[in-house]
Structures are given as C-alpha cells and as structure tokens.
Amino acid sequence: MRAVPLLALILPLSLAQAQSLKMEPHTFQARDGRSVEAELGTLTVPLRHARPEGPSLPLRFVRFKSTNPSPGAPIVYLAGGPGGSGIDTARHGRFELFLALREVADVIALDQRGTGQSNLHPELAQPWGIPLEQPADEALLTATVKKAAAEASRAWASAGVDLGAYTTEENADDLEMLRKALGAPKLNLWGISYGTHLGLSYVRRHTQRVDHVILAGIEGPDDTWKRPAHAEALLGQWEKVLKAEGARGPGLKSRLAKLLNALKREPRTVEFTDSETGKRQTWRLSHFDLQRTIFESMRDPAIFRRFLTMLPALETGDYSPMVPFASMLREGVLRPMPLAMDAASGVSPARLVLIEREAAKAMLGGSVNPGPLLAGDVLGVSDLGESFRGPLKAAVPVLLISGTLDGRTSPDNAEALRPGLSRATHLVLVGAGHDGLFQSDPRILERMKDFLKGEALRDERMEIKAKP
Template sequence: MRAVLLFTLLTPLVLAHAEGLRFEPHTFHAKDGRTVETELGSLTVPVRHARPEGPSLTLRFVRFKSTNPTPGAPIVYLAGGPGGSGIDAAKYVRHDLFLALREVADVIALDQRGTGQSTFHAELSHAWSVPLDSPMDEAMLTAKVKASATEAAKAWTAAGVDLGAYTTVESAEDLESLREALGVPRLSLWGISYGTHLGLAYLRRHADRVDRVILAGVEGPDDTWKRPAHAEALLDRWDAVLRAKDAKGPGLRARLRTLLDALGRRPRAVKFTDSKTGAERTWMATRFDVQRLVFESMRDPATFQRFLMLLPALEAGSYELVAPFAAGFRDGAWAPMSVAMDAASGISPARRARIAREARTALLGNAVNAGMVEAAWLPGVVDLGEGFRGPLKARTPVLMISGTLDGRTAPDNAEALRPGLSNAVHLVLEGAGHDGLFQSDPRILERMKSFLRGEKLADERLQLPPAP
C-alpha cells in the first residue's frame, strides 16, 4: 500500500515534467553530407529549479534511436566548454561515435541551457581587448577582464538575462528533469572536459539515477582553475620526447627559459600585417604573452608541434610568424553561459593557495589561469561553495579517459577522484591530447561500448600510434 501511495504522489510530478516534452521526426544532417533519421526533442524546464512556478526555458536535443532491440539506459552526451553544443558535436568529427553507441542504447545530443539551440535569450556577446601595443602582464589582464566582465554582466541583466541561472547545479537539475520526462529509471552520461564537470555534479546529486558514466578529460568539482604544476609536468614530458630525438641539445625547458628571461628583461615591439584588415599593427611582446602562447599550444600534440616548429624563429628574434596567434590572446568576447558557469563553479581556498605556491616557481607562472572570471565580479552570480566542490563519493560504474599529452585536463584530475569513486576504472592514452580522447585509436570506442554494455574493465594504458 505504501508503494502504491508513493507512486500516486510522485506521478503528478513526473507528468508535469513530461507535459513539456516534445518530439518530432528529424533528418539529421552531418557536416560531411551524411544523413540519419532521428528525433528532435524539446523540453521545458524552470529557469530556476527551486522556483518551478517561475520563468521557464526550452532545452533542445537530438535523439539517435538505438539499434539494439533491448537498449540500455539512454546515453546523454555532455559537451565541453562550458558553452559547447552537443548537437553540433554530433554533426562534426564525433558523428561516427553517436552512430556507433546506438548499438547499446538511445544516444542524446543535448544542447545544455544557454548553448546552441537551447539559448533562451537573444544572442548577446560582449567584446573585450587589451591594447596590443602595450606591454601586458597578469595584473593588467586581470584588471581588464574584471572590468569587462562586470560591465558585460550589467548589460546582460538589463537585457533580461538571469545570469545566476547559469550554474552547473541548474544544468544538473535539467538532466534530472530530462530523465523524469523520458520516463526512464536511469541515465548513462558521456561527457568530455566541462561536460565531465557537469556529469560529476549530476552524479553527486542523483547517483541512484545514474547507470554508467564515461568521463573523458576529467574536470573535477574543484578543477575549474588549473594547476601550474600540471603544465610543468607536461613540459617535462615534451622535454623528454625532444631529448629522445636530440640528446645533445639544451632541452626544451632550458630553451624556453632563455626566451622568457630575455622578454622579461626587455619586451619586443613586433610589426605584422593583420590578415583580416590588411593593416600593419604593432604587438608589444612580453614574457607573459609567450607564457600564454606556450600554454595554449599545449592543449594538444598537434598544436604544440606547430609551436615547436616556430620556436627556432623566436629564439632568433623573429616574432612575426607568431604575432597573429599571440595577438588573439589579448582579446575575446564574453557569452553569458560560459562566463557565469565557470565563475559560479569557482575555486576552493585550498586550491587557490596551492596554485599561488606552484605559480611562484613555474616556468609558465600562472598563465594557465589567465582571464579567469570570479563570481564576485558578476552581479547576480553566486559561488556554488564547498558543498559543490568538496569530495565526491559514489559506487556508480565510471570509466575515466585521460591523455598523457593533454594540456587542459591532466590524468591527475581523474586519479584525484579515485578515493570517492569506488567503481571507477582509468583508461590512460599514451600520447593523446585533449582533442584525441575518443577517436585517436579504434580501441577507445571498443572500450566505451564494452563499458556501457556492463562488461568488466580494468585500468589500462594504451600506447597510441605516433601522429603522422
């Protein structure tokens, strides 16, 4: 009788969510010209889940129906960023992954709130820039970012944007609303980069509603701000790679230190032609500029290899070839979702202190966190606090995937979650960067499918073939 009564009490809530769910037949067009028949879904959810009677927004997603006659829990793809579109991810290089995982269950390409087709306000952006012909350091960039982000937040609020509704917690509750509306007992989550941050938030809040989780390029609850020590460790790996090819050379770290020390003593005025306008511009190259250039290049092996090809020119004093790239790090455009999400996730006092200690001796300093926005700068945004960032415990099966040459999400991030994830396995890809965590080797997809089918996996290191 109690079970029947409980079901009776819960049913209106489920139906209320389901009333906002709509599907329509949809021919999905991949960017390479292929098409597949899918369903285009939309779901109405509260802007603030604590205020269900308040304003609402519409989430949109594409459902790739399973080819399995007895499908498992729906697999929801969580894009990175924050700000990435799940629907767009399914159109480009990951299209084959979405099709392949249909062997296990329905696969849902979700546009999170404020992204892609789920943007619930007029498209707003706010440009910012640091003068290119002025010497720039961390303090100057921080001051510019703070002023610009505060100005942007005020403009967005005046335009009717509830900036405080862009948090990972609200997005996690969007996932729960989606599960309820679909009428399924559990979801499987498949996230990359920021998508893992969101997946972990949902796991913390609704572990009993999660079947399985794939986390690639792990951004843990307190990993929004990056550790300088991780960038240093990656420089050491690249140093070892280069020394294996040239044991007699001075080594990468020594070469970079010489270059950075010279710029620290005297910034260089570099003239170059703007490819967009054709105008001649002057870039005042500083130590901080090049620290940022090195860090941004380490995102993936392919981008760092390109930087290494340009390094001899920099050492010879020729900065013209890198000027257009470095200049791009002095400006940008804010979008509400991406700015507010990271700001609300914030940083714990302990991690802030650790980053400060590491930055004092790191070759790249704190360039790894250049341009980070704080919640206190944004009217309407509230830091999610230590309850959000604290240790996470769950017995849910989790497959973590990391690349040893990933300059954004170090394998250490995944290992730090081990104590609380008692049923986790770690697939480490030797030689993979941030962009190669799914498709740099066909064995990765096979491990993913096996995991989602419920097969037992163990920790494993896969040596990837060298890039062509």
C-alpha cells in the same frame, strides 16, 4: 545590437508545463553530408529549479534511436566548454561515435541551457581587448576581463537575463528532468572536459539515477581553476618525448626559459600587416604573451608540435611566427552561459592557495588561468560553495579517460577522484592530448562500448601512435 529582454522570451509556466517534452521526426545531417533519421526533442525546464512556477526555458536535443532490440539506459552526451553544443558536436567530428554507440542504447546530443539551440539570447556578447602596442601581463589581463565581466553582467541583468540561473547544479537538474521526461529509470552519461564537471555534479545530486558514466579529460568538482604544476610537469614530459625522438642540445625547458627571461627583461616589437584590414600593426610582445602561447599550444600534441617549429626563429630574435597568436592573446568575448558557469563553480580556498604558490615558481606562472573570475566579479552569480567542490563519493561504474599529453585536464585530475569512486576504471592514453580522447585510436570506442554494456574493464595504459 540592442539586447532582447530575456523575460520577453520566456513565460511563467506551471510545473506540469515545465516538464513538457515534445518529440518530432528529424533528418539529422552531418557536416560531411551524411544523414540519419533521428528525433528532435524540446524539453521545457524551469529557469531556476527551486522556482518551478517561475520563468522557464526550452532545451533542445537530438535523439539517435538505438539499433539494439533491447537497449540500455539512454546515453546523454555532455559537451565541454562550458558553452559547447552537443548537437553541433554530433554534426561535426564525433558523428561516427554517436552512430556507433546506438549499438548500446539511444544516444542523445543535448544542447545544455544557454548553448546552441538552447540559448535564448545568442546575440549577447561582451568583447574585451588589450591594445597590441601595450605590453600585457597577468594583472592587466585580469583587470581587463573583470571590467568587461562587470559591464556585461550589469547590461545583461538590465535586459532581463538571470545569470544566476547558469550554474552546473541547475544544469545537472536539467538532466534529471530529462530522465524523468523520457521515462528512463537511469541515464548513461558521456562527457568531456566541462561535460565531466557536469556529469560529476549529476552523480553527486542524483546518484541512484546513474547507470554508467564515461568521463574524458576530467574536470573535477574543484578543477575549474587549473594548477600551474600540471603545466610544468607536462613541459617535462615533452622534454622527455623530444629527447627520445633524438633531440640534441639544450632541453626544451632550458630553451623556453631563455626566451621567457629575455622577454621579461625587454618586450619585443613585432611589426606586421593585419590580414583582414590591411593596416600595419605594432605588437609589443611580452613575457606573458609567450607564456600564454606555450600554455594554449599544449592543449594537444599536434598543436604543440606546430609551436615547436617556431622555436628556432624565436631563438634568433625573429618573433614574426607569433603573429597568428596575436588576436587570440589580446582579444576575447564573454558570453552569459560560460561566464556564469565558471564563476559559480569557482575555486576552493585551499586550491587557490596551492595555485598561487605553484604559479610563483612555475615557468608559465599564472598564464594557465588567464583572466580568472569569481562569483563576486559577475553580477547575479552566487558561488556554489564547498559542498559542490568537496570530495565526491559514489559507487557507480565510471570509466575515466585521460591523455598523458593533455594540457587542459591532467590525468592527475582523474586519479584525485579515485578514492571516492569505488567502481572507477582509468584508461590512460599515452601520447594523447585533449582533442584525441575519443578518436585517436579505434580501441577507445571498443572500450567505451564494452563498458556501457556492463563488461568489467581494468585500468589500462594504451599507447597512441602520433598521426603523421
């Protein structure tokens, strides 16, 4: 599809116009059919906050009005990704949470710039792929993604897309404009994963406008690139979990190492029929393919347990259970907002050295950062620099929520922030993964509500029972 020029969709507006806010009644319907009366808002913001007279874009959000007669500061939900839609999150799995938090204040499901209903160019997407018959490794994946990013950024720039406008700092300043437009003295922030990265940027840039902050699955200012040591430590935790459950014989890490070593010596050929096309396919499954499968599966305990059921077959030389992972491992799509956001956030030189050193020794190597991109790989994107990634100091109330079996955002990320957050409390969910940081136990919501109401919380380790 031919790209629609972005500049044909946006017009230069005055500062007053750029701050315009429109609200209208809205019946919000959840995926399960339930509905609630809410408001649909549109806030027009500058594409570049440093250029308020320049092009602008509309941000869309849904406001769920508080049931409290004396509501606190508005609670703004910051979706993960980057690229997740706050409105879609409210419509799907977290609908109950949005309604429950109305007990404290208005709750806002925001579509950040470039996402959901705040995306002016949803048709723009750049696919990339590595042929199944070609064994993949880290270098090949990185080269493939970099080539796709270069091609996409050139094409999108020609279509009028300002990729440099998609940074976490621009995103944070959108939140400040939203606060002003709502007439709220302060904001409560509620974020997960990338949303915590954004929330921390707002805390740094607009500290005096923060009431309370809930951050779950923490991605700190310099955590965009993941540490191989965290994945290695999580494999060790899983080994202990399985032994406690009665597992016998060689430990998990020993079993995985044996499989990885065999594939490193010789990739395996897997023949299968594509379920969509009906064509026969030949996959040269590599050591790197298995590394990535292990890492991707560790996102959440339920997913990793499904991976564990495959191990006996793999150990007999039957790699057919890996077929469902083939397309995920060998194909992908780049989109403007997440591509630019991550590239701009980048990685500090010191962390990059640490990651490279850890990757050389870790079982999963560089698979924890598949196809990483820097600002120089994406036309029009500038690195946010060490002032963005450096230590953060703020005396605002922060509730940090981490899962001990979260393969995306280690609890260590939260602890690394503690020295600079003098009023932080850490809720550690023992047995929870990345997908269970809010709803794996009803006590989590109670802690969140208490925190937002101003009650003092203490550091806590909460045991989460695995769902059958």
